[in-house]
Amino acid sequence: QVQLVESGGGLVQPGGSLRLSCATSGFSLDSSAIGWFRQAPGKEREGVSCISSKHEYTYYADSVKGRFTISRDNAKNMVYLQMNSLKPEDTAVYYCAAGGWYGSTCGGSIYEYDYWGQGTQVTVSS
Numbered sequence: 001q002v003q004l005v006e007s008g009g010g011l012v013q014p015g016g017s018l019r020l021s022c023a024t025s026g027f028s029l030d031s032s033a034i035g036w037f038r039q040a041p042g043k044e045r046e047g048v049s050c051i052s053s054k055h056e057y058t059y060y061a062d063s064v065k066g067r068f069t070i071s072r073d074n075a076k077n078m079v080y081l082q083m084n085s086l087k088p089e090d091t092a093v094y095y096c097a098a099g100g101w102y103g104s105t106c107g108g109s110i111y112e113y114d115y116w117g118q119g120t121q122v123t124v125s126s
Helices: none
Strands: 003-007 010-012 018-025 033-039 044-050 057-058 068-073 078-083 091-101 113-116 119-126
Touching: 003 091, 003 113, 018 033, 018 091, 018 119, 033 068, 033 078, 044 068, 044 078, 078 091, 113 119
Parallel strands: 010 119
Antiparallel strands: 003 018, 018 078, 033 044, 033 091, 044 057, 068 078, 091 113, 091 119
């Protein structure tokens, strides 16, 4: 049974940092791309970042480039999203998702991903 569980969200002041974690199980992590998405109230879910199953290809939305870093540890079945210089507009529920099986690239479209976690809330506020 495929499972993804996010953790690490919370309340942080503008300019602060958080590291989100995505614990995966039920599949071989090196076979899948993992994407991070976010959804703010009243807005559509948007792709933030992803890392491919091969060649460590990474993608970042323009809004987070230079501030967020995605990484994976296949041995621990974990994917991380390090978020620095957080802004109030980063406030959202963050989800990780698995898909793009055995691909060399990945993207920020929700349609590329088959399995989703339940999300973790990130609130950036003073």
